[in-house]
Amino acid sequence: MSVQIDTDTEIDKEHRGVAAVDRAFSIIAALESSSMPRNLSEISRTTGLYKSTILRILQSLQGAGYVVRVEESKYALGPTIMQLGLAYERANPLRHLFLPIMQRLVDAGSESPSFHVRQTKDERLCLFRLNSNHSTLDRVHTGDRLPMHRGAAGKVLLAFDEEPADGADMDEIRRTFVAVSLGERDKFCAGVAAPVFSQRNRLLGALSFSGPKERFTPPDVEQMKVTILAAVRELTKELGGTFPI
Template sequence: MNKTVVKTMEILKLFIDHERLTLQEMVELLQMPKTSVYRMAQSLVELGFLHKTNDYYQLGLTLLSFGMLVAERLDLRQIALPIMQQLKEDTKEAVNLVIRDGDEAIYIEKVDTSEPVRVYTKVGRRAPLYAGACPRILLTFMERDEQQRYIDRVQLVKIAKNTIVQRDTLRDRIEQDRKRQYTVSYSELEDYSAAIAVPIFNHEGKAAAGLSVAGPEHRFSPEAIERMVPMLKQAAQQISTQLGFSRKG
């Protein structure tokens, strides 16, 4: 690789862990000659990749523009599909991907199970955010103020035999699920169906989507859930990472 490009990248990488640095601090961290660091830093300032205020350098707005373009052009479905296919192989259950659309969740991708008994779901299906594991995971990780406003105004309608229709019950369930980082539902959107869901986070650390495995209730025993949750979380983490999510950030 081109040495100048590599060294330039090393300078930029310093600002992953440091909000701002002086020239001397960069020199000490990189263990490079001061004149070389100065020339590269000044070039990065001229290009807008770094910004200098008094004696301090920090990341410039050009990088923000590039980052926003990358985030906008990432195709969630394209990233998620191969991971979903592998999750289906691992769990033997259907896998669904949902995103929020106002006060509803919309199913944007699915991978059907090969099992003869399955739960019917189709791309384009909509569901209220309070009902079912996959829609409710979006509500669970919504910003707190917005979440509270939603719960206060939404009409909780019974869709299936176990749909949550009490606000206090919904709040309690959300708190429990937020702590354990996943949610489970039994017969909330469709009788005798079950699902487990986890959040997918974007580059801003916000829940951008929900990922679930779903099937008939009899295949979702406590033992089965304990087995599938780590697989589901790992798959969601893979997708989140490709969307730019970093737990450190």
């Protein structure tokens, strides 16, 4: 039996953090989504917050350097963002593991490899992306946010999440450890994806090959499945995990 739950209550129940901190992040997100500095009223419209509320939070954001005030009345991401980005890169060894293996796949003629992690309930984040050596590419970049419910990598993340999704297609992915999507995220593109695990079989993310659909014939896809499973086994082993098959 399905119980009707108010969305706010549901979000509040499953994630009881600190509202003011959430508001601060929504302000940062508003600035992130615009490549131009934004003024107070634009931030208010984007976030739905009152200007006085925003101003007070901006005091903290500016004080910590997350946001800077430019042109007297506009706001933009500040130098602390860059600082944190560099700290993240320094602390995050994944790129040193993933990029050499992804480069080797490219050198061997693969489609464009990407690595994705779950970002929110409905979105995934492309952490790493290399372009293949083929003459045509699908348009995905490091840092892109992509839908969870469409695309091979999204399906993999859903299938192996801590709370795995239900469904016959999800069961099939869990059985074969591979997902295929033909024209889901974009009708001209296709992808093959498989999970990367870390210690204790915990899902780290999804490695995928993607590119223009015409290069994903059934024999191509079968070969990609073999190649990507070998790669995710190697990555999982390097990460201290044991790939389940």
